[in-house]
Amino acid sequence: MAPPRRLTLDVDLATAEEILRRWDIPSTPARIGRLEGGSTEVYRIDLDEADAAPLVLKIYPDEPDWRPGKERLVADWLHRAPEIPAPGCLALDTSRDLLPLRFALMTVLPGTMVRSWMTTTNVDQVYRQAGALLRQMHAIRMPSYGYIKDQGIEKPMASNREHMAYAFEGAFRRFREAGGDEELARQLEALAAANMDLTDSRGPVLCHDDLHQGNVLVERQPDGELCVSGLVDFGNARAADPLFDLAKAIFCSSHEDPRAARPLLEGYGELDHPDAEAALQLYTLHHRVSMWAFLTRLGRDPSALDGPGGLIRDLNEMARCGLDKVQPE
Structure with missing residues (x-):
């Protein structure tokens, strides 16, 4: 049996920059740090631009395979109710060619x-x-x-x-x-x-x-x-x-x-x-x-x-x- 994939990743700035470039986000990452809590690994990406809101990189284990798509679907439903402060899903990548696991790029919420x-x-x-x-x-x-x-x-x-x-x-x-x-x-x-x-x-x-x-x-x-x-x-x-x-x-x-x-x-x-x-x-x-x-x-x-x-x-x-x-x- 193959060993489980490691969920805590060392995401460097070059990889983060490539992720933003792939999804046509015109910003430059300045810092990356892991956020506490949550059922999957979550990282905050701070951007160089003074007025640019940070982003969240959320990674997913291999199983269940439907989990990333579910969170994007629910994020889309919640987007129709703007009075509910919930993160938006900017991109979902299942290719594993930038990171060894699937990930979502999401908007960050304050607090x-x-x-x-x-x-x-x-x-x-x-x-x-x-x-x-x-x-x-x-x-x-x-x-x-x-x-x-x-x-x-x-x-x-x-x-x-x-x-x-x-x-x-x-x-x-x-x-x-x-x-x-x-x-x-x-x-x-x-x-x-x-x-x-x-x-x-x-x-x-x-x-x-x-x-x-x-x-x-x-x-x-x-x-x-x-x-x-x-x-x-x-x-x-x-x-x-x-x-x-x-x-x-x-x-x-x-x-x-x-x-x-x-x-x-x-x-x-x-x-x-x-x-x-x-x-x-x-x-x-x-x-x-x-x-x-x-x-x-x-x-x-x-x-x-x-x-x-x-x-x-x-x-x-x-x-x-x-x-x-x-x-x-």
Whole structure:
């Protein structure tokens, strides 16, 4: 078996200049530095021209092969909603003749991750803004439900009930494959099946499906206030019920910062569902099962309360008590 390709590359200025030349960008690179965070390697290219905005070079592993095209597709959709600050895709190169991996050249957004502000200031206002921005993203209607790949929606489904039945089936399959307890899986499957009426939806929308402190950018304004300046990393995007996405945002963000749930909900605003709290919990059940399998496959400590152990504790509680109401701190 061939060794995996190295993802951290030494991109020199000459290579960066050739990349810009290939895509007819009339600028000269001055500096290159790796940016923190994200699920793939990302580099910032500063340009010589004083008034030229920096660029982002994002590289991709060989698998999945559809990932670069997906991010360009989602970037094109978001470009139609200019009120949503998201990076634009200027170029996508799959030739591997300039770099040994595929890459995208993207516009840069100002600011730094919410994560870098959490210990220094009150970020409640940032979470409210992130919730409001997520609602704006959910104004982008989609033609059907399903996971998004480079050619559009994979296995498009007409109803959210069908979509969630398929999603739960996949989540529990991965749970079992990762060594999850069979009795717990059966109890949770029964709980999900008994509550599928909660998946009635007003229609599919574009969902980020990975909104957390590492994918929201913030910058400080001249008056000292923090302002969300961008959303990044749309590699998980799907067409789904908006509450599915809101539940994922609360689940991921609250794991890192328990303060996040309430202001995210406040920023998002009124929930158009007859039993929104129970629906959020049903979707949280899916996210917990999926995340346990994901972390377990990564080899995380199965007893860690901030990882698989904590998720199993929460899943056992759901199996015992059912869908409790969401009670953000």
